[in-house]
Amino acid sequence: MNSAHDLEDDLTRHIAGASVVFNTIGQVIKVCLPSDFSVACITGFEPETTPETLANILKALGFDAPVERIKILASTGQTPEAKALVKLEDPLFSSKLSRVLQATSSYLCATTVPINRAATNCRKVYISWYKSSRSVWLNFGNADVAKRVSEKFNSANYKVLGQHLIASEPKYSPTPSGVYGGRNPKAWTVVLNNVSPQAKKNDIEKAILALPDKPRHIEMGHMSYEASEAEVSVDIRLKLEEYGSLEAFFLAPFSSGKRIKASVWFHDEAEARSACHLNNKPLSILNGGNLTVALVRSVKIKVLSAIYSTLESTIGQKISQWKEKHIIFKVYQDSESRFTTMKLEGGDTVAVGTAREQLQKITNGEILTNTDEPLWIPSLNSHGSVFQAVKALEKELSVVIIVDKVKRQLRFYGPPEKLGTAARKVKDIFKNTQSTGYEIELSMEQFDWVLKGGFKIMQQTLGYGTPAFNVVTRRVNINGTEQQYRSALALINRKDDLRTAEQAGLALQGHCPICFCEAENPVITSCEHTYCLECFEENCKAAASAAGSETEIKCQGDEGGCLSIFGMEEVRALLSSSAFENILEASFEAHVKRNPMSFHYCPTPNCDYIYRCSTASNLQPTTCSKCLEPVCTTCHASHAPYTCAEYKDIASGGQEALEKLKKELNIKDCPKCSTPMEKTEGCNHMTCGYCGAHICWVCMAVFKAPRP
Numbered sequence: 001m002n003s004a005h006d007l008e009d010d011l012t013r014h015i016a017g018a019s020v021v022f023n024t025i026g027q028v029i030k031v032c033l034p035s036d037f038s039v040a041c042i043t044g045f046e047p048e049t050t051p052e053t054l055a056n057i058l059k060a061l062g063f064d065a066p067v068e069r070i071k072i073l074a075s076t077g078q079t080p081e082a083k084a085l086v087k088l089e090d091p092l093f094s095s096k097l098s099r100v101l102q103a104t105s106s107y108l109c110a111t112t113v114p115i116n117r118a119a120t121n122c123r124k125v126y127i128s129w130y131k132s133s134r135s136v137w138l139n140f141g142n143a144d145v146a147k148r149v150s151e152k153f154n155s156a157n158y159k160v161l162g163q164h165l166i167a168s169e170p171k172y173s174p175t176p177s178g179v180y181g182g183r184n185p186k187a188w189t190v191v192l193n194n195v196s197p198q199a200k201k202n203d204i205e206k207a208i209l210a211l212p213d214k215p216r217h218i219e220m221g222h223m224s225y226e227a228s229e230a231e232v233s234v235d236i237r238l239k240l241e242e243y244g245s246l247e248a249f250f251l252a253p254f255s256s257g258k259r260i261k262a263s264v265w266f267h268d269e270a271e272a273r274s275a276c277h278l279n280n281k282p283l284s285i286l287n288g289g290n291l292t293v294a295l296v297r298s299v300k301i302k303v304l305s306a307i308y309s310t311l312e313s314t315i316g317q318k319i320s321q322w323k324e325k326h327i328i329f330k331v332y333q334d335s336e337s338r339f340t341t342m343k344l345e346g347g348d349t350v351a352v353g354t355a356r357e358q359l360q361k362i363t364n365g366e367i368l369t370n371t372d373e374p375l376w377i378p379s380l381n382s383h384g385s386v387f388q389a390v391k392a393l394e395k396e397l398s399v400v401i402i403v404d405k406v407k408r409q410l411r412f413y414g415p416p417e418k419l420g421t422a423a424r425k426v427k428d429i430f431k432n433t434q435s436t437g438y439e440i441e442l443s444m445e446q447f448d449w450v451l452k453g454g455f456k457i458m459q460q461t462l463g464y465g466t467p468a469f470n471v472v473t474r475r476v477n478i479n480g481t482e483q484q485y486r487s488a489l490a491l492i493n494r495k496d497d498l499r500t501a502e503q504a505g506l507a508l509q510g511h512c513p514i515c516f517c518e519a520e521n522p523v524i525t526s527c528e529h530t531y532c533l534e535c536f537e538e539n540c541k542a543a544a545s546a547a548g549s550e551t552e553i554k555c556q557g558d559e560g561g562c563l564s565i566f567g568m569e570e571v572r573a574l575l576s577s578s579a580f581e582n583i584l585e586a587s588f589e590a591h592v593k594r595n596p597m598s599f600h601y602c603p604t605p606n607c608d609y610i611y612r613c614s615t616a617s618n619l620q621p622t623t624c625s626k627c628l629e630p631v632c633t634t635c636h637a638s639h640a641p642y643t644c645a646e647y648k649d650i651a652s653g654g655q656e657a658l659e660k661l662k663k664e665l666n667i668k669d670c671p672k673c674s675t676p677m678e679k680t681e682g683c684n685h686m687t688c689g690y691c692g693a694h695i696c697w698v699c700m701a702v703f704k705a706p707r708p
Helices: 051-060 093-103 143-154 201-207 229-241 269-278 305-324 349-363 385-397 416-431 444-462 482-494 499-503 533-545 568-574 577-594 644-664
Strands: 012-015 018-022 028-032 038-043 070-073 083-088 109-113 124-130 134-140 171-174 186-195 217-220 246-251 259-266 290-304 328-333 339-346 400-404 409-413 437-441 467-470 475-479 599-601 610-612 667-669 676-678 685-687 694-696
Touching: 012 577, 018 577, 028 577, 038 093, 051 070, 051 083, 070 269, 083 093, 093 109, 124 229, 124 269, 134 143, 143 186, 201 217, 229 246, 229 259, 229 269, 259 269, 269 290, 290 305, 290 349, 290 577, 305 328, 305 339, 305 349, 305 400, 305 409, 339 349, 385 400, 385 416, 400 533, 409 416, 437 482, 444 467, 444 475, 444 482, 475 482, 533 568, 533 577, 568 577, 644 667
Parallel strands: none
Antiparallel strands: 012 018, 018 028, 038 083, 038 109, 070 083, 124 259, 124 290, 134 186, 134 217, 171 186, 246 259, 290 339, 328 339, 400 409, 437 475, 467 475, 599 610, 667 676, 685 694
């Protein structure tokens, strides 16, 4: 069951060292790099100063700081001085403010605070405090009776209002003369701890069932604090709000444990971290009792429920290791039981990160291979006998085998010990297959004909199951003889009248508009078209990866005639968590390619972080926050200690030779992103394969939209 604590996705992600904000259809609307901001710590003001007052002071000094960007830190025993953090989208803000305050001899002081560049999101904290309770003293005149009663409470044979209490060992104490009638000058006392405030003296008496076990006297202690649970939670919430605004505050359901627990979400990670100053702090409302506050990191991974079922035992072997690291593992399904979401949660960032990597590796599955090459034959492109044999193998082994027609691979999900058996049996299926596969790459004109009815003509002519069409790869596969392949080529090149296809009617209900086969692991969209899960995922990723235009994931139903654009909320609901994240990353990568004047990837090998470009040649190089290499944001090379001009002069010899070779080979650089392009045929309208720019090959002008 989905937790009420799971908040809506704000479509903000940390990718390539940047904070990236997407809109509801997956387009990048803002990219923020740590280098875009600076944080100033301001001191020297009175403790009662408000953010509004500081905003007015900064405005008078020439800095426009919104009130929500000013956080006044609550003073602690270690840091009694009043402090405020101000974060603005200006990399020079903190240094400029510091200089201005020094120049004006202000009573205020500003220092630069390093920005945490870790790509983690820890806005949640767990808080807890002891329930109000009292101690109860039981007095006995016999040591054996006292010991017997103590053991019965500790073994839960005796309970007070259903509560299991811990009893102390009997303690001997002399009884003053005349007490209890003077019948026994000796007394043994048993103490019951953490007794509920609701328990009365008669409840204690009722709990001691055996008549010989009844105590001579019961003494009820005072409650540890008088405030109700509601009063305490309100007081604690107000204290938390001193560190920042809360997005949510959830009290855990009543439990029989000793502590009251709550989960709290802050709007900002820095606020959540700051609130941890309250950890172990005594509160007056708890009569000096301490509050526990712990920062929590959580990650979620969503997979098909069928995949989770096959992996459950493998995941189960890791759970005990995670418990040792104090990591909580939870599982819940969606309302239709189609997807299962796994959640890891804990206070140790490193331990949670390691657990996430372990879980991700398990849920990624394994590619079935033959001597390091993926197992694949073209017959799998249609749902014929080979496809059905692979599906039957799934049931035989109680595993899941995903047929990925776009990547041309089989992905295995199940216990590791069954992987070898599955690969061997798939190879046997392939050996017994007589059909030959052929592949036809389609031009734009051919693709349009096949999509709008030509594929039906091919099915009618060649036989159903022989041709297979994939909209994403723009290929037709022929699972048959060479003669059938030649017939298919002739049909595609001849492009027969589509009215023949129209008579056959629209695609069959339940057939995927990408591969034109009966949908496997079907997903039904809001526009009522049915896709294979893998085909829908690849269609989304292909649309997000298009460098030539902003991301728009369009439905391919009704033979490309459906005009629906899928929103991220729908895409997230229909796909696994890893597939959804891959789509957002593809959209971001395409955005970077479309904007080479704004962003570049770090040139260090194997580093995937980006930086913001600049045009001024006198700027200091930026230091990549991942590989820590200095990079010039103007010429995009690592050339310290030389200037751009000095480096260009040193490298000019090799550059001259390269330019001469490019001219001989008819290679030109894209005027937008500088990617080399070669023209071998066709008209002078070129499209850059990297950034998607439309270019005239003659004058190298760039056009915003395709034109003749």
